[in-house]
Amino acid sequence: MTRWQQHADAYEQQCKSLERERAHLLAWLAVLHPATSVLAGCSTGEDGRHVLHMVAGGRQMSWLVAPRDIHLFRHTHRVETLEPMNTRARADDSETEAKYTHLRRHTRLLALEEGVATVVEELRRRT
Structure with a gap:
């Protein structure tokens, strides 16, 4: 114990x-x-x-x-x-996982990891 x-x-x-x-x-x-x-x-x-x-x-x-x-x-x-x-x-009004997904995307955008065009295109496909 x-x-x-x-x-x-x-x-x-x-x-x-x-x-x-x-x-x-x-x-x-x-x-x-x-x-x-x-x-x-x-x-x-x-x-x-x-x-x-x-x-x-x-x-x-x-x-x-x-x-x-x-x-x-x-x-x-x-x-x-x-x-x-x-x-x-x-x-x-959304789930925690959605918040985490947004933070990951926003971080990638700010860091320009994959180029702005790639991230913007991904965001367009998801909306």
Whole structure:
């Protein structure tokens, strides 16, 4: 039992470490997208968590931010809760995998890995 508890504790520490690193990267992204980034109180009552919303590459995306990491987002516009009329803070209406796919495409476009024409053609075929 002790051995399993040690594994569970180590796993929990690793998860917290990864969540913290993720929060630092999200704070950095929010600085790069100040016109579209907003930190909103979470309406689901998830233990003080907030939701970071931003638009990148023409798509709105969002991520949960733990209460201990809120201080990293001092530079980000804040709202108490999400309001339907607030275009800077609307909930994701697509799946997480779609967000990841968009991020991969947008990254390729920005890095010009395959040339702009190739990426633009791929985006046209998917719409």
